[in-house]
Amino acid sequence: MSSTTEYKKEIMDAAHNERIKLALSRAIASYRSNANTALKKFPHTIKLADEVLEIKKKAVGEMEKLAQQASEVIQENKGKAYIAKTAKDALNIIDGIVGKGKLIVKGKSMTAEEIGLREHLEEHGNEVYETDLGEFIIQKLGSRPMHILSPAIHVPKEDVAKLFSKITGKELKPDIENLVATARALLREKYFKADIGMSGANVVSSDTGTMFIIENEGNIRLATGAPPVHIALIGMEKLVPTLSDAFKVAEVTWRYANYTVPSYVSMVSGPSKTGDIEKVTTYGAHGPKEVHVIFMDEGRTELAKHPILRQALYCLRCGGCLYECPVFAFTAGHFGDKYFSGIGAVWAYLLSHNEEKGAAMAYTCLTCGRCKIRCPMKIDVPEMIVEIRKLIADGD
Amino acid sequence: MSKKTKDFVPQGLVYIADNIISKKNILGAPIEKKAKWAKGIDLPKTKETIFFAGCGYQYSSSLESMMSLIRKTDKSIIGSDFAMSVVSFQKKLGINTAEIYRKISTKENEAEARPLKDAVKVLKLLGLEFGYLAEDEPCCGGLLYYSGLRKDFAQNAQETYKILKSFGVNRIISIVPSCTYALRTLIPSCVQEYDIEVKHFSQVVLENIKSKTMRFPDEVKVVYHDPCQLGRYLGIIDEPRKILKAIKGIELVEPEWTAGEWATCCGGGGGFEVVFPELSEMLAKNRAEELVKTGAKIIVTQCPGCIMQLKDGLKALKVDNVEVFDLAEVIAKAMEA
Numbered sequence: 150m151s152s153t154t155e156y157k158k159e160i161m162d163a164a165h166n167e168r169i170k171l172a173l174s175r176a177i178a179s180y181r182s183n184a185n186t187a188l189k190k191f192p193h194t195i196k197l198a199d200e201v202l203e204i205k206k207k208a209v210g211e212m213e214k215l216a217q218q219a220s221e222v223i224q225e226n227k228g229k230a231y232i233a234k235t236a237k238d239a240l241n242i243i244d245g246i247v248g249k250g251k252l253i254v255k256g257k258s259m260t261a262e263e264i265g266l267r268e269h270l271e272e273h274g275n276e277v278y279e280t281d282l283g284e285f286i287i288q289k290l291g292s293r294p295m296h297i298l299s300p301a302i303h304v305p306k307e308d309v310a311k312l313f314s315k316i317t318g319k320e321l322k323p324d325i326e327n328l329v330a331t332a333r334a335l336l337r338e339k340y341f342k343a344d345i346g347m348s349g350a351n352v353v354s355s356d357t358g359t360m361f362i363i364e365n366e367g368n369i370r371l372a373t374g375a376p377p378v379h380i381a382l383i384g385m386e387k388l389v390p391t392l393s394d395a396f397k398v399a400e401v402t403w404r405y406a407n408y409t410v411p412s413y414v415s416m417v418s419g420p421s422k423t424g425d426i427e428k429v430t431t432y433g434a435h436g437p438k439e440v441h442v443i444f445m446d447e448g449r450t451e452l453a454k455h456p457i458l459r460q461a462l463y464c465l466r467c468g469g470c471l472y473e474c475p476v477f478a479f480t481a482g483h484f485g486d487k488y489f490s491g492i493g494a495v496w497a498y499l500l501s502h503n504e505e506k507g508a509a510m511a512y513t514c515l516t517c518g519r520c521k522i523r524c525p526m527k528i529d530v531p532e533m534i535v536e537i538r539k540l541i542a543d544g545d
Numbered sequence: 546m547s548k549k550t551k552d553f554v555p556q557g558l559v560y561i562a563d564n565i566i567s568k569k570n571i572l573g574a575p576i577e578k579k580a581k582w583a584k585g586i587d588l589p590k591t592k593e594t595i596f597f598a599g600c601g602y603q604y605s606s607s608l609e610s611m612m613s614l615i616r617k618t619d620k621s622i623i624g625s626d627f628a629m630s631v632v633s634f635q636k637k638l639g640i641n642t643a644e645i646y647r648k649i650s651t652k653e654n655e656a657e658a659r660p661l662k663d664a665v666k667v668l669k670l671l672g673l674e675f676g677y678l679a680e681d682e683p684c685c686g687g688l689l690y691y692s693g694l695r696k697d698f699a700q701n702a703q704e705t706y707k708i709l710k711s712f713g714v715n716r717i718i719s720i721v722p723s724c725t726y727a728l729r730t731l732i733p734s735c736v737q738e739y740d741i742e743v744k745h746f747s748q749v750v751l752e753n754i755k756s757k758t759m760r761f762p763d764e765v766k767v768v769y770h771d772p773c774q775l776g777r778y779l780g781i782i783d784e785p786r787k788i789l790k791a792i793k794g795i796e797l798v799e800p801e802w803t804a805g806e807w808a809t810c811c812g813g814g815g816g817f818e819v820v821f822p823e824l825s826e827m828l829a830k831n832r833a834e835e836l837v838k839t840g841a842k843i844i845v846t847q848c849p850g851c852i853m854q855l856k857d858g859l860k861a862l863k864v865d866n867v868e869v870f871d872l873a874e875v876i877a878k879a880m881e882a
Contacts, residue, residue: 153553157821164824181802475810475828508553515817515828516691517810518777538693541553 156509163483169303173478176302180472183407194404198525201401205463205526208389209453215355215388216444222358226419227432228440230358232385236264239382239445246380246441249274251344254336254376256362256369257281258349259297259466260384260445263487263501266347278339280368282332289316295482297489298406298468303481336368346372346437350383351402351466353444354395360442361399362415363406370413379417379437385449386462398465405467405525448500457536461495463526470520470530476513484513491520491530498537511537557615557819558692566697569684571600572607579603580679582658586665592676595714596668597728599721600684601849602661602871609853612818616857619822660849660871664720664746667876671753675718683708685727691816702735709741720746720873722775722848729779745775747784747847747872754788759879761794767875768798768841770832770855771808772848782806785847785872792879798839809835811854818854826857833858837867844869 163169188194208215220230233239243266247253253275255267267277267288279288283301287294289312294300301309310323313331321331340346348369350360360381362369373379389395403411421436432438453459471477474490482489486497486506491514498507516531524530564573582603588596601608668675686701709717719725722745729743767789775781782805789797803809812818812828833855836844844855844867855869 160821161824164827473807475812475831476824478831479824479827505553512553512555512558512820513817515773515810515812515814517773517814519773519807519810522777522806535691535693538554538691539695540693542693543695 152505153509156506159483160480160513163480168305169481170479172303172305173481176299177472177478180407180469183409184405184469187404187407187409190409191404194401194525197397198401198405201397201465202463202526204389204394204397205386208394209386209459209462212385212388212446212450212453215390216385216446219353219355219358219388219444220442222356223419223440223442226358227422228358228419228442231441231443233443233445233447236445236447239264239443239447240266240269242441242443243270243380243382244273246378247273247275247345251275252339252342253277253345253347254280254339254343254372255284255346256348256364256372257284257300258347258382259488260349260382261347262294263384263496264382264445264447266382278336278343280336280340280366280372281364282329282366282368285332285336286312293482295485295489296468296471297466340371340375343372343376345378345380346374346376347380347382348373350381350387352395352398353383353388354390354392355388356391357418358442359392359395359416359418361395362417363399363403363408363411363413364415365408365412367413370415373415373417374436377433377437378439378441379420380441380443381417382443382445385444385446386453386464388444401525402465402467405465405469405523407469448502452499457529458495458499458533460526460528460533461492461499463528464492465526467525469523469525470528473519473523475515475517475519484510486510490514491516491534492528494537495533498540507537508541511541554692554694555816555820557822558688558816561688561816561819562692562694562697565684565686565689565701570604571684571688572604572611574604574607576680579682580677582661583665583677583679586662586677588665588675588677588679590676590678590681591712592674593713594673594675594716594718595709595712596665596675596677597717597719597721597724598658598661598677598682599719599724599849601721601723602658605658605849605853608849609856612822612853612857615819616822616826660720660852660873663871663877664873667750667873667880668718668746670880671750671757673718673749673753676712678708678712678714681708681712685724685732687723687727687731688816690727690731698731699735702732705732706736706739706741714741717741717743718746718749719743720847720871722772722779723850726774726778745779745781745784745847747781747788750876751784751788754791757880759792759876761792761875761879764794765796765843766798766839766841767795767843767845768800768836768839769804770811770836770844770846770851771805772846772851773808773810773814775847776808777806785845788872788876789845792875795875795879798841800835800839803835811851811858813850813854818850825854826861829854829858830861831858833862833864837862837864842867843875845872845875846870847872 223230231242279285286301296302306323310321314321351363352361420432420440421434422432423434424430477490485493488496494510497503514534518531520530683705689698725745733739809832811832812825818825
């Protein structure tokens with residue numbers, strides 16, 4: 150079977166799976182209602198999104214400069230910064246820091262998913278724990294994420310209970326509160342035993358070298374705060390010029406991700422330090438002594454040159470579009486590669502160099518355009534999809 | 546055809562593209578079939594303003610037959626890709642599969658092209674003067690564009706413009722959303738000297754309807770389904786609603802969340818229906834369900850693709866007391882009454 154045929158079969162199997170449809174229809178209704186409430190309560194977000202779009206349009210055109218500037222500032226802050234041209238370079242840099250046989254706690258990161266970071270680290274003899282609950286479930290199931298923010302969107306509570314019963318050796322009921330407590334108990338000690346904590350970032354300000362990391366569970370605070378070393382892998386499209394730009398990007402991101410107010414936003418600019426004894430600056434007080442920040446290009450600066458397809462780099466990864474995609478409502482992330490749905494096709498075809506999958510995904514898009522209505526960056530997915538199809542069919 | 550086209554462009558789209566290039570219509574039907582609906586409707590060819598009928602409605606019964614054939618094979622183990630290759634191969638031999646299948650599976654559909662006849666009737670009742678190019682009407686080539694065949698589309702766009710100008714066309718009243726978008730936005734992007742004003746049927750109706758009384762024969766709840774290209778691409782959302790609200794006897798209802806720019810696609814967009822025939826039917830069922838939940842007894846829309854999909858969707862839902870009409874049919878009924 151060709152991989153296109155396999156993909157089509159996967160799509161149709163998903164479409165016939167009533168559990169996916171049920172889980173998604175609940176998630177969609179709840180997303181729409183929450184997003185509506187969040188935007189009503191903070192109506193300035195809609196205008197702010199327009200401002201953010203202008204910030205992103207400009208920033209995406211000067212990613213290399215911003216990465217250079219951010220790296221210098223992070224070094225001044227006594228962190229270590231790297232610019233990785235390719236995914237392979239990024240993995241090499243990480244290997245150099247990590248080595249082998251380490252215990253690693255990891256926050257959810259689409260960029261890590263993009264380069265297969267967890268699998269890579271495990272192959273190199275490290276023990277890696279995904280600490281985001283959804284991602285932890287996916288890891289233990291040996292499955293792959295089905296949504297960028299809610300990776301286990303397709304797994305009902307009964308299946309989670311079964312999985313956790315197997316891990317703990319105890320019979321667990323499908324009681325959500327109890328399941329959450331079980332995950333907490335399973336992961337708690339790992340944060341403090343871990344050699345390394347890993348994360349991505351939602352946005353980075355180049356003038357201060359500050360990474361903004363948005364979350365609700367608190368796992369990222371622990372993963373980036375407790376271990377002695379913090380490694381952050383960040384796509385270069387996340388860079389914006391100033392701290393005030395970054396605040397704007399962060400607020401628009403979480404609001405369209407339907408969090409009225411997220412529980413936590415971590416801002417990390419360098420290693421932990423203290424000057425409390427004789428004003429002598431000493432590193433590694435309570436937080437990590439070492440902070441490594443890797444800005445990864447992997448095709449992004451090239452993509453930024455394309456007048457239409459560069460829009461893919463404006464994406465804030467709020468996940469709003471996925472709830473509006475009629476195909477996604479039936480298939481979840483099976484209509485996807487590393488990233489999902491229409492915009493995922495652009496990433497698959499051009500950045501992950503998975504031409505066959507990218508092409509198959511490009512022809513799975515309805516070009517109905519409802520994602521664009523939802524998108525705070527007004528990304529014209531149908532326009533990009535037709536452009537990808539042009540690259541496929543006309544070969545230029 | 547490049548290697549990538551051969552490997553990656555779905556068979557169904559290659560088939561349609563080939564039809565447009567060789568036969569100037571999406572179905573590859575003989576040209577004389579195109580204007581059959583307009584027999585007896587006395588419209589001149591050379592006129593500054595023309596009515597553009599488009600492929601969708603002119604071949605609606607053949608299209609419905611073909612889709613039903615494709616869906617059947619898609620659900621079987623053969624799969625639609627293989628079926629589409631067979632159809633393409635037969636066409637090379639001069640066999641028109643869709644036409645044969647239509648003949649054996651359905652009688653000549655009486656309702657064929659009803660929306661076109663009614664649209665012409667409505668425009669005439671509004672006192673407008675216009676022509677119709679009949680078998681000389683070019684294909685807008687929209688599906689070439691959505692398939693990614695941009696070079697073929699650009700060439701078709703040039704030819705389309707030339708044909709239109711050779712008949713002295715300066716203004717178009719178009720009814721199919723996809724043709725309207727192609728004629729208004731896509732073709733002008735390939736033809737520098739493009740100078741034709743394109744309006745959608747519903748815009749023209751609203752501009753000219755003034756104080757005309759319209760009454761629907763029955764008191765009925767109506768829900769309007771926005772076609773993607775008409776609503777989101779062209780922003781024509783209020784016009785059809787204003788018209789429907791002006792018709793006595795009609796109570797316009799809206800689905801929760803999914804109206805106007807938030808309307809859910811019927812599952813027949815951008816050629817999706819020939820790439821994923823079965824999934825497309827599931828999406829049609831889903832959209833039909835959203836619309837039926839409003840309690841409406843009539844679904845009004847303005848796209849031959851949406852009408853075909855929603856009818857299939859209702860069938861899959863086993864709902865037989867809800868009808869699907871083009872807006873033109875509803876207006877014609879309301880004007881007659």
